[in-house]
Amino acid sequence: MNRIKKLQNRFSNNNIDSFLITSSKNIYYLTRFNGDAGILFISLRKATLITDYRFQGEIVERVENARVYLTKKSYIDALASQRTIKRKKRMGFESRDISYKFYWDLRKRMDWLKFKSFDSFVESLRLKKEEDEIQNIARACEIGNKVFSDILEYIKPGVREIEIAAEMEYRMKKYGGEKTSFDTIVASGIRSSVPHGTASLKKVKKGEFITLDFGTYYNGYASDMTRTVFLGTPSNKDKKIYDTVYYAQKRAREAVEEGIKLKYLDEVARDYIKKSGFGEYFSHSLGHGVGLDVHEAPIVSYKNNDGIIEKGMVFTIEPGIYLPGYQGVRIEDTVAILDKKIKILTNSKRELIVL
Ligand SMILES: [Mn+2]
Incomplete structure (x- = not known):
């Protein structure tokens, strides 16, 4: 089973309907994207990698299991502009990874969402290697x-x-x-x-x-x-x-x-x-x-x-x-x-x- 699917299967037990991955190691683990900037938005059925034009070509072409959305805006603005995000209610995020500023920027920009912190949502999968x-x-x-x-x-x-x-x-x-x-x-x-x-x-x-x-x-x-x-x-x-x-x-x-x-x-x-x-x-x-x-x-x-x-x-x-x-x-x-x-x-x- 693909790794993103495994995460999506855990959403309902954790009372979330979406998850924002910000750790570059975790993004690589889930999608093979190896650029050094980007965020991965996962909803129940979809995954969208938001990154910018510095990585167009070879680097985004290797991305698996996620759609790529290249933006000139800030990642947070690009995330807020996703069509499905308006219908989301509770989003998980990686507490070990994001800065205090990024957290508050997220909350301000998407004030209809409730945010729930997780400290090893992806790491618990990484524990056992394939x-x-x-x-x-x-x-x-x-x-x-x-x-x-x-x-x-x-x-x-x-x-x-x-x-x-x-x-x-x-x-x-x-x-x-x-x-x-x-x-x-x-x-x-x-x-x-x-x-x-x-x-x-x-x-x-x-x-x-x-x-x-x-x-x-x-x-x-x-x-x-x-x-x-x-x-x-x-x-x-x-x-x-x-x-x-x-x-x-x-x-x-x-x-x-x-x-x-x-x-x-x-x-x-x-x-x-x-x-x-x-x-x-x-x-x-x-x-x-x-x-x-x-x-x-x-x-x-x-x-x-x-x-x-x-x-x-x-x-x-x-x-x-x-x-x-x-x-x-x-x-x-x-x-x-x-x-x-x-x-x-x-x-x-x-x-x-x-x-
Ligand atoms: Mn050692």
Whole structure:
């Protein structure tokens, strides 16, 4: 069933007769429109993508499941001019996406409508991926695997983190990625003790962990992976930190199974890290969903009491240990829940790589 139809089927239960989609990711998900401006008006039987002439031609020609309405007016004026909207009474909208100003402009311009906010009307569909979506994520992850194997020979004492990041990003595009799915993290030495430390002008040197956390988009779908390598000779303490993260990640990865609670995975990794004496240094959730957004539902966390692993989900497993003032290690894979099968999409070597 097409995705817009699925949404329309939910209208009556939610007591609305129309819905306004403003999130560009959600518009892409529903129509394949990949311009960066436009709104999608969905009524019970129709869907209209309102956008402007900047996107005429190739970009609007690929739109599926919606009629395209090109306008020179503001989108709100164009929406108000739609023939059917006068008969509408209650319109849903995406509360996470629109600005306060846009909301009031809508209300002023269409004062006969009642507006009802929703915070994951489309995202709840996106939670479980279809086959082609998983293939796109898998392709994006494959690009990540290639970039990682390329970059190892480039990492040498004296090279700046930002140069390593630039080389990685260049290769992501060279291998078919559209753009990075977030700012590439290259964090070395003491900087690796901050979980999300981007890439700086710092030069890498011997005796340091280097955390590489990166991703790209393929056909609009993101990848996300992390590997931590060592430059020089690791001390026993370094090896212990790495092994702890490695086995915590392995246990969680091997525990993935359709039908169990997501929070159980977090507990598997967290318990192992606690038993090894580093419990207080694993300071974030185990993972997150990956799709059109690099961070989306589901949250893989001990705080997620209800979430169950279901077919079609794609999420990360990324435990880490961050010793303040010292160094840190994180290993992250993206896994997909297929029909009675679990597939790890990021298969670069996980054992400690010493450069
Ligand atoms: Mn991640």
